[in-house]
Amino acid sequence: MDVDLIFKIAAIGILVSVLNQVLIRSGREEQAMMTTLTGLVVVLMIVVQKINELFQLLKSLFGL
Numbered sequence: 001m002d003v004d005l006i007f008k009i010a011a012i013g014i015l016v017s018v019l020n021q022v023l024i025r026s027g028r029e030e031q032a033m034m035t036t037l038t039g040l041v042v043v044l045m046i047v048v049q050k051i052n053e054l055f056q057l058l059k060s061l062f063g064l
Contacts, residue, residue: 005050009043 016039023032058064 005046009046012039012043015039 016035019035020032023029023035
């Protein structure tokens with residue numbers, strides 16, 4: 001696993017948590033929830049892409 005991937009996911013998590021706290025403190029709970037969900041979707045898309053790359057590598061490795 002690449003260390004850059006871990007740093008990317010951690011950076012997204014930190015950014016989303018800071019934005020979430022700022023939006024909650026300003027009374028915008030709906031936007032805070034949407035920001036959290038958007039961050040989750042972005043991270044899930046990154047993880048799904050990496051899993052797809054893994055399956056493609058395994059497929060080519062075993063000649064399937």
